[in-house]
Amino acid sequence: MTSTPQTDVVGSPQHISAEDPTWWRQAAVYQIYPRSFADANGDGIGDLQGIISRVPYLAELGIDAVWLSPFYPSALADGGYDVADYRDVDPRIGTLEEFDQMVAALHAEGIKVVVDIVPNHSSDEHVWFRQALAAGPGTPERERYIFRDGAGPDGSEPPTDWTSIFGGPAWTRVTEPDGTPGQWYLHLFAPEQPDFNWANPEVRADFLETLRFWSDRGVDGFRIDVAHALTKDLTDPLPSEAELDAIPRGEGQHPIWDRDEVHEIYAEWRKVFDSYDPPRTAVAEAWVERHRRPRYASAEGLGQAFEFDLLTQEFDAAAFKEVVVDSLTLAAESGSSSTWVLSNHDVVRHATRYGLPPLADQVGSTEQDQKQGAAWVLAGGPEDQLDREQGERRARAATLFELALPGSAYLYQGEELGLHEVGDIADDARQDPTFFRNPGVDKGRDGCRVPLPWARTGSSFGFGPGPAHLPQPQWFAEYSVEAQDGQQDSTLELYRSALRLRRQLQTAETLEWVDTGRDDVLAFRRPGGWVTVTNFGTAEAPLPAGEVLLTSAPLRDGQLPGEATAWIRQ
Structure with missing residues (x-):
C-alpha cells in the first residue's frame, strides 16, 4: 500500500497474451528469500541486483517460476513480513526500476514471477x-x-x-x-504487526489496488500469507483464550481462523486476477482442516493452496503414500492441482529433518521433554543426533519422489545444494522474533534463512563482497555452487537433471500405483510410461524393466539401494 494513487489500467492492451494460462498447474517454483539469496552491493543483505546477476543460474537450474518472499520496505521485525509499504521496494533491497529489470530478465528466460502478499497485518511503521x-x-x-x-x-x-x-x-x-x-x-503475530480490519471497505479496496499495481508490472502470480486469518468476528463479549481454543476450526465460524466470509474477499481478488490475459495466479498459505482446503484452491477463489502434509511426515512409505492419495483427492475436489513442499523459509530444511531420529525417539514423555524436543528440531537438532549423510540421502530420494508427482513443486532456495539447517547460530546473532519471544523453547527460523554459499571461499562464500547478515558455517564451502557445479554426483546436478527431465516427461495430472511386493517400496506410473520407484527401506529393491533415466543414488548390481529413488521410462 502507498499513499500515491495508482491508475487502474486493467484490460489495457498490455494484458493481451497468448501464453498458456495453466502454466502453474505443474510448475516447478523456486522460492527466493531475497535477503539471503545474493548480495550485489556488499551490505550483507541480498538484493534485486543480486537476483538479476543469478538469473543465468536459475535458468540453468530449470525452474518454471520464482516466488519472492517479501522485498517491501520493512523494519524486519519478522523477516520482511512486517510490511511498511505494499507498493514499493525496500531501499536496502533495490528500487522499483530494478524490480522491473529483474522481471524482464526472468521473463526473458521463460521464468514466471510470483510475489508474496501479506494481507493479515502490516508493519507498525505503515x-x-x-x-x-x-x-x-x-x-x-x-x-x-x-x-x-x-x-x-x-x-x-x-x-x-x-x-x-x-x-x-x-x-x-x-x-x-x-x-x-x-x-x-x-496482533496475531508480533507487536510490530498490527492486524488489519478486513470489515473496512478501505482495506479491501487498497489491497485490490496493490494486486493491480504488481500485476501491471508483469508479476504473474501471488502467494498469500496467512490466507485463512483475514476476516474475524470480534463481537463483544470476546472469548477467553481457553474458550477460543475450544471453538472448532473446521466449521467456518471460528472468531479468528478460517471463517467462511474470507472467501468473499478472494472472490473479489479473482475478478482482478481474471481481468489479465493470461489470468494472474495465486496460492494460499492456509493452515486449515482437510475438508476446508479445496475452497481456497477453487477457480472462484485463489486457485491453488499449499498442502504441507508431505513436509510434516517422517521418511516413511506408508505416510508418503497416504499424503499423496489424499492430496490428489483434494485437488480433484477443487479442480486445482496439488502442491508439493519439502522445505521453505519457516521450517527446518528437509536434509536435516530426515537425518534426525523421529521426535518420539529423541525425547521423553513429559511436556517439558516435548518442548525441548521441538526446540531441537527447530534448531536442526543436536549435532550428535544428526546423521548428515542419511539426511542427504533421504532428501535426494524424497526430492525425486516429489518432482515425479502430478502437480506443482515448490522448491526452497538452497535445497538444490543439499543444504542442512544451520543449527549453531549464536544467540546474539539470531534475528527471528520467535526465538526472542519463546526463550528456551523455540530456536526460530534463522537456520533455514542463512545466506546461500555460491563459492568455496570469501567472507560470505560468494553471497556478496562482504560478510552476510547471518553467520555462515565453514562447512558451507563444500556445499557451494562452485563446489558442485559440473560434478556428476552432486545434489545440484541431480536437481538440474531432474528438472530438465520433468519438463519432458510431465503429462496428465494422474498417477497409477504399481505393486512392488514390499511395504517399504513405493512405485507409481505417470501417463506416457514414466515410472518412479522409491525405496524407503535399507535393503536393495529390484527395478521394473525399462530405461533408467535418473537415480538419486548409484544402482547396486542393477538394484535400487535403500533410501533412494529411480525414474524409469517404459
Whole structure:
C-alpha cells in the first residue's frame, strides 16, 4: 500500500497474451528469500541486483517460476513480513526500476514471477497505522485496524488473555495523542504487526489496488500469507483464550481462523486476477482442516493452496503414500492441482529433518521433554543426533519422489545444494522474533534463512563482497555452487537433471500405483510410461524393466539401494 494513487489500467492492451494460462498447474517454483539469496552491493543483505546477476543460474537450474518472499520496505521485525509499504521496494533491497529489470530478465528466460502478499497485518511503521495512532479512538483511521478499549475499571488490562503466534500477549496498548495510556490493538503475530480490519471497505479496496499495481508490472502470480486469518468476528463479549481454543476450526465460524466470509474477499481478488490475459495466479498459505482446503484452491477463489502434509511426515512409505492419495483427492475436489513442499523459509530444511531420529525417539514423555524436543528440531537438532549423510540421502530420494508427482513443486532456495539447517547460530546473532519471544523453547527460523554459499571461499562464500547478515558455517564451502557445479554426483546436478527431465516427461495430472511386493517400496506410473520407484527401506529393491533415466543414488548390481529413488521410462 502507498499513499500515491495508482491508475487502474486493467484490460489495457498490455494484458493481451497468448501464453498458456495453466502454466502453474505443474510448475516447478523456486522460492527466493531475497535477503539471503545474493548480495550485489556488499551490505550483507541480498538484493534485486543480486537476483538479476543469478538469473543465468536459475535458468540453468530449470525452474518454471520464482516466488519472492517479501522485498517491501520493512523494519524486519519478522523477516520482511512486517510490511511498511505494499507498493514499493525496500531501499536496502533495490528500487522499483530494478524490480522491473529483474522481471524482464526472468521473463526473458521463460521464468514466471510470483510475489508474496501479506494481507493479515502490516508493519507498525505503515502510514495507516501511524495515522491511526495520531487520530485517536473512534476515528476512521483506527477503523482500518482492530482497536479495543482495555478491560478493568481503568482499561489497563488487555481486552482478552489471548497469546500471539510468536508468544506473548496478542494485544498491545498504545499511548494516545494527549500522552495518556489508551486503547489496545490486536496482533496475531508480533507487536510490530498490527492486524488489519478486513470489515473496512478501505482495506479491501487498497489491497485490490496493490494486486493491480504488481500485476501491471508483469508479476504473474501471488502467494498469500496467512490466507485463512483475514476476516474475524470480534463481537463483544470476546472469548477467553481457553474458550477460543475450544471453538472448532473446521466449521467456518471460528472468531479468528478460517471463517467462511474470507472467501468473499478472494472472490473479489479473482475478478482482478481474471481481468489479465493470461489470468494472474495465486496460492494460499492456509493452515486449515482437510475438508476446508479445496475452497481456497477453487477457480472462484485463489486457485491453488499449499498442502504441507508431505513436509510434516517422517521418511516413511506408508505416510508418503497416504499424503499423496489424499492430496490428489483434494485437488480433484477443487479442480486445482496439488502442491508439493519439502522445505521453505519457516521450517527446518528437509536434509536435516530426515537425518534426525523421529521426535518420539529423541525425547521423553513429559511436556517439558516435548518442548525441548521441538526446540531441537527447530534448531536442526543436536549435532550428535544428526546423521548428515542419511539426511542427504533421504532428501535426494524424497526430492525425486516429489518432482515425479502430478502437480506443482515448490522448491526452497538452497535445497538444490543439499543444504542442512544451520543449527549453531549464536544467540546474539539470531534475528527471528520467535526465538526472542519463546526463550528456551523455540530456536526460530534463522537456520533455514542463512545466506546461500555460491563459492568455496570469501567472507560470505560468494553471497556478496562482504560478510552476510547471518553467520555462515565453514562447512558451507563444500556445499557451494562452485563446489558442485559440473560434478556428476552432486545434489545440484541431480536437481538440474531432474528438472530438465520433468519438463519432458510431465503429462496428465494422474498417477497409477504399481505393486512392488514390499511395504517399504513405493512405485507409481505417470501417463506416457514414466515410472518412479522409491525405496524407503535399507535393503536393495529390484527395478521394473525399462530405461533408467535418473537415480538419486548409484544402482547396486542393477538394484535400487535403500533410501533412494529411480525414474524409469517404459
